[in-house]
Amino acid sequence: MTTSGRDRVIDDAARRGILVEIVERPPASSLEEVAAGLGLEPSEIVKTLVVKRHDGDFVFALVPGDRQISWAKLRALVNVNKLSMPHQDVARDATGYERGTITPLGSTTAWPVFADERIVGRRIALGAGEHGLSAFVDADQLLDSYGATIADITDELKPREA
Known part of the structure; x- marks a missing residue:
């Protein structure tokens, strides 16, 4: 039997001692709508980006929803x-x-996990392994459990061209 993404999130969080709350994410067409539907600020929704290194390995970059990854940083x-x-x-x-x-x-x-310093000390929502769900966690518990590297790795979002 295949374990669902949601179950993998819950099981891993339990093994790591992280309290996780999985909630249904209301339909939305923008970050602001998602945030409002979850009762959060856009900065409390954290994007988990898979980044490929030149050697073929990967890292996770945790980026606040209202910011974008800074490739140079x-x-x-x-x-x-x-x-x-x-x-x-x-x-x-x-x-x-x-x-x-x-x-x-x-x-x-x-x-390896690299996290933007702006999520430290906050309760955040991130992917929950399945579409339509968000996982609420304490960012500090998450970062500690992964031995994450915490630094300024983002820039302000650039406005979209009309």
Whole structure:
């Protein structure tokens, strides 16, 4: 029997001593709508990005919803010249999760975690292993359990072109 993504998140969180609350995410067409539906600020919704290193390994980058990854900052921190976002199929193979559901919790491989410093000390929502769900966790518990590297790895979101 295959374990669901949600169950993998719950099981891994329990093994790590992390309290996790899985909630249904209301339908929404923007980050602001998702945040409002969950009773959060956009910065409390954390995107888990799978980033490919030049050597073929991966890292997780935890980025507040209202910010974007800074490639220059992350490259310097990871100490590599090249990082990229892999194709969604590659990300799924690396984590066992589809894009939009990715979380370090329950990933098929425990890749190193790099987290933006702005999530420290907060209760955050991140992917829960399945579409339509969010996992609420204490960011500090999550980061501690992974021995995450915490630094400024983001920039302000650039406004979208009209």
